[in-house]
Amino acid sequence: MDKIPVAVLGATGAVGQRFIQLLADHPWFEIAALTGSERTSGGKYRQVCRWVLDEDIPETIGEMTVRDSDPTLPARIVFSALPSRVARPLESAFAEAGYIVCSNAAAYRQEPDVPLIIPEVNGEHLSLLERQRATREWQGLIVTSPNCTATGLVMPLKALDQAFGVRQVFVTTLQAVSGAGYPGVPYLDIIDNIIPNIPGEAEKIQQETKLLLGKMVDGERQSAEIRLSIQTNRVPVIDGHTVNMAVKFDRRPSPAEAIDVLAGFRGSEGTCDLPSAPEFPILVRTEPDRPQPRRDRNASSGMSVTVGSIRPCPLLDLRLISVVHNTLRGAASGSILNAELLVAKGYL
Amino acid sequence: MDKIPVAVLGATGAVGQRFIQLLADHPWFEIAALTGSERTSGGKYRQVCRWVLDEDIPETIGEMTVRDSDPTLPARIVFSALPSRVARPLESAFAEAGYIVCSNAAAYRQEPDVPLIIPEVNGEHLSLLERQRATREWQGLIVTSPNCTATGLVMPLKALDQAFGVRQVFVTTLQAVSGAGYPGVPYLDIIDNIIPNIPGEAEKIQQETKLLLGKMVDGERQSAEIRLSIQTNRVPVIDGHTVNMAVKFDRRPSPAEAIDVLAGFRGSEGTCDLPSAPEFPILVRTEPDRPQPRRDRNASSGMSVTVGSIRPCPLLDLRLISVVHNTLRGAASGSILNAELLVAKGYL
Amino acid sequence: MDKIPVAVLGATGAVGQRFIQLLADHPWFEIAALTGSERTSGGKYRQVCRWVLDEDIPETIGEMTVRDSDPTLPARIVFSALPSRVARPLESAFAEAGYIVCSNAAAYRQEPDVPLIIPEVNGEHLSLLERQRATREWQGLIVTSPNCTATGLVMPLKALDQAFGVRQVFVTTLQAVSGAGYPGVPYLDIIDNIIPNIPGEAEKIQQETKLLLGKMVDGERQSAEIRLSIQTNRVPVIDGHTVNMAVKFDRRPSPAEAIDVLAGFRGSEGTCDLPSAPEFPILVRTEPDRPQPRRDRNASSGMSVTVGSIRPCPLLDLRLISVVHNTLRGAASGSILNAELLVAKGYL
Amino acid sequence: MDKIPVAVLGATGAVGQRFIQLLADHPWFEIAALTGSERTSGGKYRQVCRWVLDEDIPETIGEMTVRDSDPTLPARIVFSALPSRVARPLESAFAEAGYIVCSNAAAYRQEPDVPLIIPEVNGEHLSLLERQRATREWQGLIVTSPNCTATGLVMPLKALDQAFGVRQVFVTTLQAVSGAGYPGVPYLDIIDNIIPNIPGEAEKIQQETKLLLGKMVDGERQSAEIRLSIQTNRVPVIDGHTVNMAVKFDRRPSPAEAIDVLAGFRGSEGTCDLPSAPEFPILVRTEPDRPQPRRDRNASSGMSVTVGSIRPCPLLDLRLISVVHNTLRGAASGSILNAELLVAKGYL
16 A cells, blocks of 8 residues: 655654654655745755754655645645644644644644544544534644643543543643753753743643543533642653542542553554554553653553552542653654544545 | 750761751851761761762861760760661660750651650640650650651641641652662662652651641640641652642632741741741742742751742642752751750750 | 942843852942843843842842943943853943943953953953053953853963973863853753763863963963863753863973972962952862862852862873863853952052 | 573673663574572562663563573573672683683683674684683683773774774763663762762773784784873763764874774674674764764664764864763673674684
8 A cells, every 4th residue: 555645744843853753664654745934944854953852863854855834735644743823823724725634733622623632542532523524614624632741641541430430630740851842941940950830731731631531422522520630840851741640530449450440441442453552552560669751651662651659549549650751642653643543534 | 155065876878967067067066976887987987988968078077086876975965867777776775875866767756755846847746755754764865857758748737737727638749869868869760760659758758747737635746637648759859859739728728828827937936046947937939930949949058948839729729839958957957956946945 | 348339231141140149249349230131121130030040039139120231330340241242342332431341251352452361370461451451442441251161271270380381281071051051951952961062162262271371471462382182062060060181291290299289279469369269279189089060169169170180191291170160260250250350450 | 593592690780681681582592591699599580680771671581580600501602791709700610611601791801812802893803712712721712892981982993093093092981870880870979960080990991992902913912002091981871971082193084084984884894794783883973063972872773883073183183072882882782792703703
């Protein structure tokens, strides 16, 4: 089968680079175009991009010319790593012009007719696309992937919610520096330090968690009725968000029951066969000193959320900790998995 | 007035070094003796001690000979930085022999007749010493100072408890590496990483918090009736424990009311005149990105607990964050302040 | 005596902040004005400045209004922490208008009639000011302080040059992140990493070293005839540049002779009585694992250069390592010491 | 072909773990036995080993029983990661009993009849084994791999020596923390810091560099006549030693000539076909800010030495910087490549 031509919008930023790294060897997709800002457009990718990943730029991509983000790209699917201030008009222009837009930006995440998807968690929310088509005059479509921290929170919550009914969640995050993009956080601010209250982050996590755990009722997505209290912190870690959580359930599970449910979680039907999907979306570690971001972030090529430290909570029911790779599962890989799901479901 | 001769037990360890640094210029106390282990005893301090603090060994102390931890030292007060496995028999031997023992070790913290003291919080618990004298055949006495994290947690809780009645506390700690002593945590384990579940720490914090906030009733100390859920984490920070907490009260205060109470807290009567006491035991920062361990740990020479990020909590009542210097207020300086309190109260 | 009113040009940057921190309690100087950019001018310092130092903004300074960098400030001396692109015209405007300009910027460091001064090293170069006055139509004057790394290199070289004649120097630097200003180096670039070749740095170090070690001959400053090979590196350290050097001399000293000369170095006559001058400009450490930036950068309030690891070199004559606090002795404190020298020499 | 059974001596240490990680999927070798200390012998590997690598213990290895280091193991080749104090007697016992010992320990590196080998550099030194057999009454043999830093230094020196004749080398190292093993360097010592003078390291680098670059003359290995001056530093980097060097040649090359020689280096004949050999043992980076340990250490799975910053030196002839992965090419992978060379040359 010929590979599907795809484009990366905002290809020179940190998330854009991850898209390129991941798509360079993708079994279904082939990078056909890259777009950048006014400053970089027209230049060779290798020359205009301040590449920040440890591995080098894939050889063939380095020679590609960066283009404007106009909906005239030789691609069927576009992955958006656009900065928030331009994502809204550009993504809709592409959708209108018939492209499938898989966005990692926040612009459309809250729209009632735009699916916010983690395939294993809520693939059935894709049915919102019918409404999207009916409402908007787009030839194409937009599907979004959630905030990186929400991903690490929601994956275990979904597994537990199915089994025990999640009611309240207490969340304290320890978020990696790469979550702030590049150049992001200065060394002088974060070395030997912790910075509380990442601006706007707690609100995003709360809203997106409720959407992701929401149910489809009569073609509409209903926000989950969950109460969350969220405290965010930036920590001196390169990649990998750690989420300390405590959960109150409809029916209190023992730690052993919770472990069984988490370790056995496979996600919505069919997703585990997608090329970027991990065999197990959740890995459970039982060592007392796990999960750790440096040692667990790369589990299943950064696609599994690692969960551990599962204990009874004296105030709510259970405490647990998850680690998610924030720029892989929590960003670029997450959007690519969404694109794979769309292809598998016949949306192309 | 002649200075009071004091000794440091376990003077070569990390906390012992802090005692020496702080006592070298103390207005009331004078270091008369240092003790070490079998390995170091008999040697010059400078030669047998692997000094780890950034500032140099105080000149005069470096030449002192390290002695055995026998209760024959030319001192009235002994500060114990003994490792836990030897603290119990040695501290009681000193107390029996008539010394005032101000201990930073955990050995006697849970004993019902041994005061566990933060002067600003529960100076009145010193009245337990009457029972200690009555029960044990000691010529001297033992007073203990709490776990470093408990100190950063209890200081704001005490202020809030007096005003609003604390009922439930949700705690997530981000603890500095120096809390593990020296050599402590290898660089290879903690750089670019977070390690959850410091062994034994959550239990200590819970028990000590209840004791510190307890009331004296008929000469007995009653544990406070508070429910706590505690998750600990080790983070790549040199000094300064960060405590994320959420609190449920008898009477819910607004953030502004809580700030007023915290900023106005002066602690038990008389303590603010002690030489090591800060003018304000709690400093409130209102910037959204504070407190931070590197920027706040040294407030008031490391003796004030800095509190900030005070917000309503959707699950309990209020969320807030405190930072405490774990080896100063949370260890050596805390014990020295206890000794000052004992002197001021006439226990010498 | 009334304090001398001074101003800080470029007061909101990282070096400007150090000037403010150091001048807030200065025995001779008093901050009378602060200047900023178009963006910050007119605002309250506390509000327009992104303060990055660990200690807080001095209370009184926070309320001052930031002004334009026009030569109409109520000050006699101005300290320049201006960015390089504006330093040249602004500093000359102030000198022309009669101010004594003590500059930490590079703009005038290479001018043949502008003294580049480390008081202990080449205070006699101030005699260039006669020529400066004769040549330029300035009512005031400009004196510059050198690059931070050059300071840590030249201090020991000067002591050794006087005694043994320095001919060749091999230099490898390990430079702290604060040397790049704020925001400076992203955490993502430098954590767990080394970055070689700080742009333009080797050239500055080479040129300034030759000037600083140069002699005054018939009213002109002659560059020292020294050959240098310099390799620079950025390392994950907050403050404190480490300079690994090897030196070839006219007369080869033993390590012991070198130590005597370095430890006995007091600098040009009179400088050690200046308020910011350390008792010893060079401290020699003989422990095998010293000097270290974190443990030695604050020696003498950051004003002494610490030297150690003095050993025979199989290729040249001696190897040694120095550590200098790059934003204190190597920047703000260095300029303040220059101002003190000018006052002491009657230039005010 | 059946795989060759191999054993790892000292399998629970940091280098031993690397051996296991690398051998778990080796095309020629199969782990048949693991040995440990008295403390760990008899236990399951997973239970007695404090595993420190980021990736997990290979599944099948975790269940193996750790054995004593007796020469009764069901293996043909043994890889020694033994601590230095026991390496000497144990390695000779294995060699005597007929095993091929590929050692990463320093015990036998200086022996005149024991090859110290980097296959691409001096594979012909294996001819020393004839003398080893003649002198010692061993049924087997010992071949050693060099110090990690020496490897990063010698690889480019060899290429340059063949072309231009190396005479003098000035070396300043910036060595990663993993070079000190586990637990190795405490976080409290190395964060925000540099520690000079790694004990014993400069001597090893000097001696081994001369041996590795030495020529075989009449069956004897003659040390290369090169003068080196070496300054070592420990830096806060996890993996990857950076070597700043300046070189004087018999015939001075231009940087471009040096680049050609380095980039074209393929090493001794036949080595590039070994399974662990990189296609190019030296990679040349021409960006001004390379090489960097975090971004270059994993080049060719950690088997290529990356060289860059090649410039004229005002004192010697050329300056350059190399980065080598100290626990892969510089330790475990290096020894495995030696074993592959021995197999290819028919020593099994």
